[in-house]
Amino acid sequence: MSKVTPFLMFNDQLEAAIAFYTATFPDSEVRNIARTGEDGPVTSAEFVVGGQVFMGYNGGPYFAFSEGFSLFVDCEDQAEVDRYWDALVNAGATPTACGWIKDPFGLSWQIVPRRFMELIRDRDATKVKAVMAAMMTMAKLDVAELERAYEAAPVSHSDRTSFAIRYAAAWSGKDPVAFGAFYEENGSLVVNGSPSVGRPAIVATARAYMEAFPDMTVRLESLHEEEGTTVFHWIWTGTNTGPGGTGRSVRLSGHERWTFGSSGLILTSEGHFDAAEYQRQLTGTIAR
Structure with a gap:
């Protein structure tokens, strides 16, 4: 187990969340799970999503997720962005803005194409500003539109x-x-x-x-x-x-x-x- 592990506090949806996360992202698994009684509801679990280890707990309605914590998904290309975005939407997630989407369990995700990160690392501040402005108009990030904004921006x-x-x-x-x-x-x-x-x-x-x-x-x-x-x-x-x-x-x-x-x-x-x-x-x- 890692020295530091994110600990996610759910209301009572931990089991459903684990099932969705591990089915959607590669390199995922359930390592152990604890229940109340032999066949009772899940209370806690240790699981892996996309290679990242998490601990989870059903703690009731006393705590809620916020955008202060989110999960960042590094996507190789637009096809991978589309695949994860569509999977989240089909599960009942709510798109917000700028590549962010809130899953049905209240947890926020950032579905980000690698190309976006490359564009905003450009040394030309004018082009970076144009890419950021285009990104601010999007819900799901669109690589082709981001690249068009980059190309159309004048070089400083x-x-x-x-x-x-x-x-x-x-x-x-x-x-x-x-x-x-x-x-x-x-x-x-x-x-x-x-x-x-x-x-x-x-x-x-x-x-x-x-x-x-x-x-x-x-x-x-x-x-x-x-x-x-x-x-x-x-x-x-x-x-x-x-x-x-x-x-x-x-x-x-x-x-x-x-x-x-x-x-x-x-x-x-x-x-x-x-x-x-x-x-x-x-x-x-x-x-x-």
């Missing part, structure tokens, strides 16, 4: 800034695969009109720049939102000492305009810098 500026700083560091990090991880699998990177579509092509483009400029660094200059896109202004410095290089140093400013996919990675990036100035610095001549 502070979170985008953190992303941009890490993106710039990836450009500077000499690891094209790590850079490519900032893009959706089907993402695209366009540099001065030349497109790289799909993560492998993006990795190849990054590798070409990193090999041409082994000391390349990219620094975030500024970041702002514009017409549904994020505009990343950067400063790029490096020396063209890679294979066939000129040995000359360059320092350029430019920008990328981003849109994001459902996973929070870059879906499209349209980049631009002054090609004529790049050519002048790289070769000492002006492109015509």
